[in-house]
Amino acid sequence: MLQNLRDKTTGWVATVIIGLMIIPFAFFGLDQYMVQRSDTTVANIKAPPTWWSSAPSFWPVSVLWRHEEVTVDEFRNRFEQVRQQRRAEQADAFDNEAFQSRETKLEVLDTLIDQQVQAMAAEQAGIVVSDAMVRNAIQQVPAFQLEGRFDPQRYQLALASQNQTPAQFEQIIRDSLQQSLVAAAVAGSNFVTTSELDRLIRLMGERRDATVLLVPPPEQAEPVSVTDEQVQAWYEAHAADYRAPETVTLEYFELTADSLPAPPVDEQALRERYEEQRSQMGEQEERLASHILVEVADDADEAAWDAAREEAAQLAERARTASTDFSALAAEHSDDPGSRNSGGDLGWVGRGMMPGEFEEALFGMEQGEVSEPVRTDFGWHVVQLREVRTGGEMASFEELRDTLALEQAEADREESFSEVAGQVVDAVLSDPNTLQTAAEVAGAEIRRLGPFSRESAQGLAAQPDILREAFSSTRIEDRTASDPIEVAPRHHVWIRVVEHTPESARPLEQVREEVVAAVRADLARKAAAERVEALVKRLEAGETLEALAEAETLPAPQAIPGIPRGAPLVAEGVSEAIFATRIDGEGGPGIGHEVLEDGRAVVFTVDKVVPGDTAEVPPEQREVLYQQLAQIGGAEDLQAMTARLRKQVEVEVVEENL
Structure with missing residues (x-):
């Protein structure tokens, strides 16, 4: 039977059948069968191979095209970054629901596609990111620095907290630089001629x-006189001007810390508060210090550390002699560029300002003493304690009792407010279709607001967060109670929409x-x-x-x-x-x-x-204007280049994954 099957699948008949089967692949593209859409992708970008930039996109040549993608995770991370940026820029005016629109998502995705296209162009042009560029970029990250210098230990700890290895993070930095190199080069290449700058100055100062x-x-x-025909024609042409706005009517209640009863005065709590404040004042001690640093390289071995310690010990011995000026010794021998020129002066140092070993040594010294060598990540330090000052003496408990009582009452009221607010939240969650239960827990009265529109809202209703929540689709459709809305410190409001009138056309009459x-x-x-x-x-x-x-x-x-x-x-x-x-x-x-x-x-x-007089513009102002014009021109050049690159690639957006 197998032989019969083989005989029937060879020869010219089989060749014709296989040829007929190839036809659908030719029309629909083999890549449609080979490449499966993934739920982790929001955009697929296809570009011709670097060695054949004019390659057609039809099958079978299309299998040679390069394929890149924008993943769901990449999109969500960037979307959240843009959300936080706009929230910071717009403050109370930020509307999170409006931000979630399809238009905003496509706008954010478009920037990611542009970056990916620019990275592909950089790769095609043979632009690479060197290890030195990656290393320099990492060392410039403030989170990895200690006292303005890159700290390997902080770097390792920061990556460990994010469950990342150095190799993974370096690849992220490399990819980011690869994406931005072309954009930075093009945007930074624009220039403005002197005649262009002078012409603009003449126009601006005209x-x-x-x-x-x-x-x-x-x-x-x-x-x-106005005819009925004119009235009708104007009404129809300007229908949007004669619409009744959307309105809502709310019920709400408030919870404030001031509305809660003040707890009775607890003498023991007042005395504990007094002792705590006196202890904190004692901890405000500061010490005037100088130091000499014998620096040790990050990759040094123990022999180098021992040699540096010996040098530091000799400097400490010299510093203890009465004839030696510590500041002159530091100016000559210290490796700390920040304090060397000032004789090793560190100024007044409080607790928490220096590395642990340094701080422990400094706060264990007597005034005028010079320490033994102290080891930190930077090397060996010789420390001189020049002066000590404390936070001063506190008044007696009796003198401060009234102030302490007010502070304690405020703290107790704050604690009571947090506790009651939590109970109200629980009551809302257990019965979200009414405010009655939650208001009883808060001991508050339910009031009514409205009807009002977005434009006519006044008083409490005009608070940005309340206005946004009142017109949210969730509150309108579900008629459920809101989460607590903070309108001021220790002042929360809960609302529920009880009536809603959608926007509608007002009749001509x-x-x-x-x-x-x-x-x-x-x-x-x-x-x-x-x-x-x-x-x-x-x-x-x-x-x-x-x-x-x-x-x-x-x-x-x-x-x-x-x-x-x-x-x-x-x-x-x-x-x-x-x-x-x-x-x-x-x-x-x-x-x-x-x-x-x-x-x-x-x-x-x-x-x-x-015309404006170019001679009246000072050089520094000309330079600022030059930079601004160059940045504007560079941004336009980059936009034009990206638009041209986008025409050379094929982009497929998977909107359902946005």
């Missing part, structure tokens, strides 16, 4: 002389007067625009502003010399219009106008333009 004629709104003997007023205002603006355009044409024909004002019975025009950019004039937009007006190349004034929202208008002439 001043203009202008003459301004204020044209009041056209006077109407009677209100402009309800807003008809608003629509009529809007139509009339629009007609007035159009009439003002027509009048101003007619005045501008007369100016262009050679008439002056003074003649126009006299002919039209308008207020006399006002000459405003030396207007700087952004100066507030009459109303918003007038200053911008003046600086956007071009002056006639033949030396005539520039003519412009601006119609204001209230129906007034401004007609003006730009009579003179004085």
